Amino acid sequence: MYNVVEPWGLADVQGARTPPSLRVLAYYAYAYKRTWRSSVTTSFLYPVLYLAAMGVGLGSLVNHHVRTVEGVRYLTFLAPGLLAATAMQIGANDSMYPVMAAIKWIRTYFAMLATPLKVRDVLIGHVAWIAVRLSFVATIYLAVMAAFGTVRSPWAVVALPAAVLTGVAFATPLSAFSATQENDQGFITIYRLALIPLFLFSGTFFPVSQLPGWLQPLAEATPLYHGVALSRMLVLGDLRWWPALGDALYLVTLTIIGLVLADRTYHARLVV
Template sequence: MGGATAGTASQRGSAAPARPPRPGLMAGRAFSFWLVNYRRNWFGSAISSFLAPVLFLASMGFGLGALVDAGPGGPAMGVAYVAFVAPGVLAATAMQTGVGESTFPVMAAVKWQRQYHAMLATPLTVVDVLLGHMAFIAVRILATAAVFLAVATLLGAVLSPWALLALPAALLCGLAHAAPVFAFSATQERDTGFMLLFRLVVTPLFLFSGTFFPARDLPPVLEQLAYATPLWHGVDLCRQLSLGTPEAGPAALHVAYLLLWFLGGLLVARRTLTRRLQR
């Protein structure tokens, strides 16, 4: 009896320790935290995320649009200006949501409220933390884009059933900006860098990436710069789908380019976040 007990204890002692789960497999737990946290204070972002883009569409699409459509040049691309500008505002709204969710919330989780450090005190890894937060950002982008697209459809600014595919296109556009900005935010010690980001990057992108007028109307140098931005690719892709004029080749190029920005941003974000949290 005693020998059997000793043998069992010996087997237990020689058993291999449990392996930790692979990085990324527990990202759902980090995602659930951000989701629960947002459910508690969602109303604070309702105006900026949902109402502001709709008001912008109404003022630019119908207010300015009436003047553009009545002008000597006629409607842009042969359609009413509101139908031209709506997919551009959709992609730009996705970009702004992705950037907004990847700046101050990331700094807060790293430095001010330190949610990331609390997560790393559990079996979660840096990859889990990154993918979980990025999944929540994707939900925020998708929800904002869905509300905007629904309102634009009710206002008659959507001309084709293909516009349903503009929703995942806008999501990809938002993530293509969110991932690189996430990587940038993980390196910041103060929020002054975000002010420069919004003023020198986000605002020029919003104005000069084809959102309100075709990029070909820009001076040649600025036109080529616009074509290099991920927002222009997102705007053009959403516009093709919204107007019902998708072309397989250009659409595939847009998707590939946006995916390159997203996946490349994720790789850099993993490196910068790991370096920051393991100081």
């Protein structure tokens, strides 16, 4: 039987101290050392630029014509939507090219799988890292939003986990998709057909009620719509329990479906 007495005199490996998926998470954190500066800078500049250009610039034009959007200034309306949309972009980015790299280019997953780590540890560790990164970015974003004076409620604190959830809800199904791909062509299609339309038409920049009637239910069925709606309710303090819980439930369900699918596609790809 396997019962190695570890030389450092702690628990045997079966009672390992660090859960396997956390060891995977630690790899990403380690690798992040080389990019964190540029990452933090981008995370800070992105909301500043967007809120300045779209919120203040375009916003003054909007305010001039319609005074308020859903009862608030345009900048205030826009900011929580952008938070959710940014979370989507990060969740999607981090579950496409990095997954392809870990399978084909750098082969990180195979290095991990030659050790006691299992496919599930590798998957959960990767998704956990995406969640960690999302929480960094969302924190900075919320701080910038506060500086722009768009935060209207203490519930905005909960917009942080909501943004993480929005990002992860994209990350798990896209990880499942990425693990089936032979090259990065499919990612470009995902951007063109899914992410960019979602970014533009999910209520981030204008209320979905502005869309033609037949398009509204379609927009309301997309995950980003729910992420944006949840984020906006929390940041503006306009909290109604039913839609809020429904939005959260939608995103949690998508996350779980994505995880189940990714578990399958990861196994099919990595264990042959």
